[in-house]
Amino acid sequence: MTNFNIPTREEVSSNNQEIFDNLEKAVGFVPNLYATIAYSDTALESYLQFQNAKTSLSKKEKEVINLIVSQVNGCNYCLSAHTTIGKMNGFTDEQILELRQGYFSTNEKFDALVKVAKAITINKGKVDDATLENYFNAGYSKGTLVDVILAVGDKVIMNYLHNLTQIDIDFPVAQELETVQA
Known part of the structure; x- marks a missing residue:
């Protein structure tokens, strides 16, 4: 290598x-x-x-996406970085573990967001109707969905870069969790 x-x-x-x-x-x-x-x-x-481009997503919403995409893609660097950043944005350790597992028990909007971001990542942009309906019913728009896709792309870039290079992680290493399956 x-x-x-x-x-x-x-x-x-x-x-x-x-x-x-x-x-x-x-x-x-x-x-x-x-x-x-x-x-x-x-x-x-x-x-x-x-x-750093403008987006309709809040910092917390971006961290929801960063955590699930990094989990799906098995990027330990990004999981470590975004566990730290997620905490800086108000998520608890337990909430971060939930997001990495693909759900969020205490906020319907974040739950719908993490599920749609997970589906986009696993299925290469194809999302089933029920997941999309849940996303829109939680209050998100088609415009926000486009911003979610851009955020997924942002994180995929970094996930792939680390997965290829395996450079040292310079954040506190994130707790191990089973890789998310389809």
């Missing part, structure tokens, strides 16, 4: 060095997976613009 080292600031383009500096100021460090994107001279900037 090809070994991927985490590029240092000195090993990336000047544009990526500036992004590293900005991440350092904003987050306090450059997450290893972001540094890995910097193997490309252009991908880190493009990805961050995509990730």
Whole structure:
């Protein structure tokens, strides 16, 4: 297997060095997976613009999607990062484990969201009528569904990058959980 080292600031383009500096100021460090994107001279900037684009989804809703997609795709890096970020956005450990299992017992909207995001991920965009009906009945719109698909795509990019590179996880490692099945 090809070994991927985490590029240092000195090993990336000047544009990526500036992004590293900005991440350092904003987050306090450059997450290893972001540094890995910097193997490309252009991908880190493009990805961050995509990730930070306007959306109808709240931060908590984005974390619902990030957690289930990362669980389905078996990405330990993203599960670890989004367990930490999920807690920062108000989810408890128990709620995070529920979301990773594909349900949410105390909020109908989050339950419908996690189920539709899981179905999109597992079935490559195909979602059964009952799951979609439940999603819309929970108060979501067709426009929000498009934003969910974009959020799934965002997380798939990072999941695949880590699953391919297996770079070190620089967040507290998420608790093990069975991989989500169809």
